[in-house]
Amino acid sequence: MDIAIQIALNALIAGAIYSLVVLGFNLLYSTSRFFDLGYGAIAIAGGYAVLYFYKLLGLELWSSIILGIFIAGILGFCIEKIIYRPLRTRKASSAVLLIASLGVLTVIQAVLAILFTSQFQTLGRGAGESRTFEIFGGAITQTQSIILITALVVMTALGLVLKYTLFGKAVKAIADDEEVASIVGINSERMIGIVFFIGSAIGGMAGIATGFDTGLQPTIGLSLLLKGVIAAIVGGIGNVYGGVLGAFLLAIIENLGAWQFSGEWKDAIAFIVLVVFLLFRPQGILPK
Amino acid sequence: MERVNRGSALMWVIVALVVVVGGFSILGGKGGAPSTETGPIKIGVIGPLTGDAAIYGEPFRNTVQLAIDEINATGGIGGRQVEAIYEDGQCNGKEGANAAQKLVNVDKVQAIIGGVCSGETLTVVPIAEKGRVVVVSPSASSPALTGISPYFFRPYPSDASQGNVLANIAYTDKGWKKVAVIQEQVDYAVGLYKVFNQVFSGLGGKTVKEEFSSNVTDFRSVLTKLKAEKPDALFVLTQTAASTQRILKQMEELNWKPQIILDEASAGDKETLTTYKSQLEGALTSEFIPDLSNAKLQKLMSDYKAKYGTELPYLGYMAPAYDIVYILKDGIASVGYNGEKLATWSRTIKDWQGASGSVTISSDGDRVGGYSSEVVHDGKTEPYKK
Numbered sequence: 001m002d003i004a005i006q007i008a009l010n011a012l013i014a015g016a017i018y019s020l021v022v023l024g025f026n027l028l029y030s031t032s033r034f035f036d037l038g039y040g041a042i043a044i045a046g047g048y049a050v051l052y053f054y055k056l057l058g059l060e061l062w063s064s065i066i067l068g069i070f071i072a073g074i075l076g077f078c079i080e081k082i083i084y085r086p087l088r089t090r091k092a093s094s095a096v097l098l099i100a101s102l103g104v105l106t107v108i109q110a111v112l113a114i115l116f117t118s119q120f121q122t123l124g125r126g127a128g129e130s131r132t133f134e135i136f137g138g139a140i141t142q143t144q145s146i147i148l149i150t151a152l153v154v155m156t157a158l159g160l161v162l163k164y165t166l167f168g169k170a171v172k173a174i175a176d177d178e179e180v181a182s183i184v185g186i187n188s189e190r191m192i193g194i195v196f197f198i199g200s201a202i203g204g205m206a207g208i209a210t211g212f213d214t215g216l217q218p219t220i221g222l223s224l225l226l227k228g229v230i231a232a233i234v235g236g237i238g239n240v241y242g243g244v245l246g247a248f249l250l251a252i253i254e255n256l257g258a259w260q261f262s263g264e265w266k267d268a269i270a271f272i273v274l275v276v277f278l279l280f281r282p283q284g285i286l287p288k
Numbered sequence: 289m290e291r292v293n294r295g296s297a298l299m300w301v302i303v304a305l306v307v308v309v310g311g312f313s314i315l316g317g318k319g320g321a322p323s324t325e326t327g328p329i330k331i332g333v334i335g336p337l338t339g340d341a342a343i344y345g346e347p348f349r350n351t352v353q354l355a356i357d358e359i360n361a362t363g364g365i366g367g368r369q370v371e372a373i374y375e376d377g378q379c380n381g382k383e384g385a386n387a388a389q390k391l392v393n394v395d396k397v398q399a400i401i402g403g404v405c406s407g408e409t410l411t412v413v414p415i416a417e418k419g420r421v422v423v424v425s426p427s428a429s430s431p432a433l434t435g436i437s438p439y440f441f442r443p444y445p446s447d448a449s450q451g452n453v454l455a456n457i458a459y460t461d462k463g464w465k466k467v468a469v470i471q472e473q474v475d476y477a478v479g480l481y482k483v484f485n486q487v488f489s490g491l492g493g494k495t496v497k498e499e500f501s502s503n504v505t506d507f508r509s510v511l512t513k514l515k516a517e518k519p520d521a522l523f524v525l526t527q528t529a530a531s532t533q534r535i536l537k538q539m540e541e542l543n544w545k546p547q548i549i550l551d552e553a554s555a556g557d558k559e560t561l562t563t564y565k566s567q568l569e570g571a572l573t574s575e576f577i578p579d580l581s582n583a584k585l586q587k588l589m590s591d592y593k594a595k596y597g598t599e600l601p602y603l604g605y606m607a608p609a610y611d612i613v614y615i616l617k618d619g620i621a622s623v624g625y626n627g628e629k630l631a632t633w634s635r636t637i638k639d640w641q642g643a644s645g646s647v648t649i650s651s652d653g654d655r656v657g658g659y660s661s662e663v664v665h666d667g668k669t670e671p672y673k674k
Contacts, residue, residue, distance in 0.1 A: 003516040006542065010508040118338060120530035122537065132543060139543045214505035214534055217340075223503060255509040263510035264473060264499040 002137030007259050008252075009138045012148060015251030017209050019151040021228030022235070022243035023158055024202035028076075030175040030238040030288075031195045034094035038079060038104030039203055040225030041112075044218065046072030046204025047211035048112055050123055069204045076200020077193055079104055085189065105222065112218035123211035147209040151244070154202060159240045171195060175238065230274045236284025245285055249273075328371040329364075329625050331356075331616065332391035332421075334384060334402030334412060340502075340528040341379035343557070344404045344605060348426065349374055350596050351606045352401060354588075355613035365620050370613075373397065377408035379527065381475070384408030385415060392419035398627040399424070399620075401612050404605070405527065406430035406476040413440045421627040422634065424616070426609035427602075429552075429576075430479035435652035439627065441634040442655060443608040443615065443647045445576055447476070449658035451483025453574045454523075454549055457661055459491040461674055462572070464520035467549070469497040470510060470535060471525040480551060481525055495523075502527065507538050521547035521572075529557035536564045552576065555662065555669055556602045565667040573669060574659040578607040584643040608655075611642035 021043065028036050050068035053059040059067075083100055092100075124130065130141040162168035173181040174188050182188045210216065210224060227250065232238075235246025250270060257269040277284065333352055336345035356370050364370055373395050375387035384403050391397050392415055400416055400423045403409040409428035416423045417439045424441050425433070431448045433440065458464045467488065471477045485495050496517050498510045514522065522539075526532045532554040539545075548571040554560050555573035578585050585603070588610050592600040600606055615637065616630070623629040640647040648656040661672035 003512055006512045007509055010506075010512060013508070014506055113338075118340075118342060120340060120533065122533070124537075130541070132541065134543075139541060141541045144541070210505075214538075215530075217530075220503075220505065258509035259513055262498060263504070263507070263513070264501060266504065266506075266509075267501065 003259070005136045005138035007255050009135065009140050011248070011252040011255040013140065013144045013213070013251075014255065015248035016144075016148040016151040017206055017213060017224075018227050018231050018247035018251055019155065019244045020147075020202060020206035020209060021224055022231040022247050023151075023154055023240065024199040024206065025225070025228045026232055026238055026240060026243045027158070027171075027195055027202070028199040029232070031171060031178075031192050032080075032084065032088075032097070034097040034101070035229065036101045037098065037222070037225060038101040038108065039076070039200070040221030040223075040228075041105045041108035041218075042072055042076050042079070042200045042221075043203035043207035043224060044210070044216060044221040045075055045108055045112060045207065046201075047123065047207035047216045048116055048218075049204075050208050050211060051116065051121060051216060054123065055121075065208055068208050069201045072204025072207065073197040073201030075108075076203070077197040080193060080196040085192075109218045109221065116216075116218070118218055120215050120217050121211075122215040123208070143212050147213065150205060150209070154205065155240060155244045158202075162240065167191075167194070227270065230270055232284075233274060233282075234277050234284060236286040236288060238288040239284065239286045242284055242286030242288075249285075326368065328369040329620065330371050330373055330395060330397050332388075332395060332397040332400040332402075333372045333374045334377040334387045334391070334400060334408060335374075335404040336379035336408070337374065337376040339378050340530045341405055343528065344427065344602060345376075345379075347601050347606055348402075348404050348609050351588075351592065351600070351609045352613055354592060354595060355610050358591075359613065359617055365617050365625075370617075372401075377403045377405070377412070379403075379405040379474075380407050381411040385411040388412040388415040392416055392421050397421060398625050399616055399630060401426070401609070401616070403428060405474070406433065406479060407474050407527075409433060409440075410436075410475055413437050416440075416627075419627070420631075422630040424612050424634070426612055427605035428476075430475050431483055432475065432479050434654050437653075438635075439631045441631075441637075441649050441653040443611055443642075443644060443649070444605075444655050445658045446654050447480045448483050450552060450574050450576075451480050452487050453659050453661050454572065455484050455487035455491065455493075457572060457672065458521065458549060459488055459493045462521070462547070464493065464547070466494050466496065466517070466519045467521050467523055468514040468517055468519035468546075469495050469523040469525055470507070470514060471497055471499050471523075472527050472531055473499050473501050474527045476527050476553070477525045477551070484523065500531075502531070505534055507535050508542060511535070511539055511542055511544065515542065515544045515546075519546065521549055523549040523551075524554065525551050527553060529554045529560045532557075533560055533563065536560075536567050540564075540567060547571070549573065550664070552604065552659070555664070556604060558601070561664060561669070562667040568664045569666070571664040572661070572672070573664065574661045574672075575669065576604040576657075576659050577662075578603055578644040582643065582645060584641070588643045607642070607644035611640075611644050611647060614642060615640060615647070 046068045049071040050064045054064035130143045132141050170186045231247035231250050236242030335348045360369050377384040377387050406428040409425045417437045429447045431446050434446050550573040552575045589600045619630045619633045623633045637649040662669040663672050
């Protein structure tokens with residue numbers, strides 16, 4: 001029976017990374033209201049920042065990670081300021097913003113490829129460095145457990161912040177109606193800037209986790225983002241807990257599919273889940 | 289207003305005329321190039337210059353350029369300089385076809401060196417054949433390329449040989465009855481799996497296969513499944529070392545340490561062998577290895593290092609790449625720069641001495657000779673001994 005346990009653990013590991021992706025994505029989407037494709041590349045840029053500090057400069061692990069998260073946040077913040085904000089003040093449609101974000105994705109990918117080559121690189125310093133825990137005959141490594149715990153901590157923190165702080169309330173107000181929010185005195189431009197910083201920083205965590213788990217490549221940002229989008233739609237777009245639920249559900253279905261059918265169907269299964277939800281429950285499991 | 293308009297309209301007509309006439313005379317001069325014997329000889333080169341497989345494409349381009357520079361420095365071919373036109377095939381059929389279309393129809397080359405991957409090469413050949421352009425690959429090893437076209441040849445053996453060697457040792461010497469295969473969905477891996485499976489099942493063994501598409505990075509559940517099959521060995525069959533490294537890392541995380549069979553694409557990657565040294569200890573593999581004591585190969589290795597500052601990687605692929613340029617040089621010198629004539633000439637290549645050893649091309653376009661088996665020991669490949 002240990003195959004079922006291992007499959008469940010595999011789903012947990014994949015789900016943890018999807019969760020981080022969806023948490024940042026949901027936050028950005030609820031305020032800016034467009035599918036920010038650049039988010040995928042920003043997440044990977046966070047991973048590459050850690051690669052630079054940790055592996056190339058030889059900095060200490062945790063300070064590299066914090067720097068990586070910070071750089072992803074700053075990058076998201078700047079891109080919002082330089083590219084998305086002028087478009088939004090010109091009342092550009094979300095289709096225009098989507099295309100602009102496609103440009104952001106392409107440019108960041110290209111820059112990463114120039115700086116770090118398009119080769120596959122992993123953030124771990126060597127094989128067998130991480131301890132492995134045995135759980136009922138299944139295996140999970142220390143790094144993977146840390147990723148899982150991080151995802152759950154970020155989810156709880158974000159949920160609490162959005163519910164109980166003034167900032168959270170302001171974000172919700174902007175999500176409901178940006179114009180009315182500014183009329184009642186919320187500085188929506190500043191708020192959106194902060195949201196882009198936090199959302200991109202969470203995305204950076206996802207990119208860093210990916211770097212430790214399956215390794216980095218400039219082009220994996222898009223597939224990472226797509227998994228996050230599917231998780232968001234399945235869970236209920238804009239809902240913090242729904243997104244995480246969707247992420248784990250997606251991971252479980254994917255891994256079950258790989259087990260019961262065949263590994264080559266993994267991506268197809270993910271998109272079938274998306275289509276089924278779009279057709280029969282477009283509001284997701286936990287609507288906003 | 290009208291006057292100005294008419295004046296500027298006239299201006300535009302003149303400009304258009306100049307462009308058209310000028311263009312014609314320039315293009316016309318170029319168009320006549322194959323018949324004039326003075327311009328440079330343009331040879332098309334297709335390889336994966338970007339993406340995972342760029343680890344082959346980059347040294348491939350360097351090696352080809354090294355040979356061309358040498359030829360040009362010694363007077364070119366019959367007094368004409370050689371010029372390479374590099375196109376990115378990205379290791380896949382679609383980009384390979386685009387590259388071939390451009391080289392055949394726009395640049396009007398008579399010979400194409402490449403592709404490096406089987407997937408690229410399989411789509412390049414039919415396009416080149418239509419344009420009567422000869423194609424020669426240094427490393428595409430899929431059995432599907434054997435006898436594919438009279439316009440194609442390769443100074444590299446077919447995977448039929450690699451699959452054969454591996455399956456025979458696995459079953460007969462090692463006594464493995466059940467081999468799990470994790471296979472990337474690319475032409476190279478499909479072709480090699482087919483041969484391996486055919487020979488291995490023919491001997492009485494059984495294979496269990498899981499496939500994955502090239503963009504997959506999480507192999508855990510597929511590996512979990514294969515582990516539960518309790519195979520005697522796992523055949524890691526990928527196009528590039530990147531996937532192999534991910535698979536090995538995730539196997540270790542799953543606490544699975546089976547006997548391993550590696551394809552030549554990963555066995556040729558030094559980084560994979562040294563990083564995953566303990567997991568790969570004793571792994572069975574096979575490579576097409578040029579003879580290291582060959583003086584031409586030694587010269588190529590030292591020249592490459594002097595020019596590019598790094599060691600020449602993937603000797604099994606790069607030595608043939610280097611040889612191809614000189615083979616084409618000899619071909620052009622004897623029959624002229626003409627795809628059709630070069631194609632016929634290619635079948636007469638016999639005991640041609642190059643950096644990859646003695647090259648003989650059989651009537652189906654393959655190099656005569658084959659793979660030798662190896663084992664991984666202490667992060668390096670060694671010849672296999674029973």
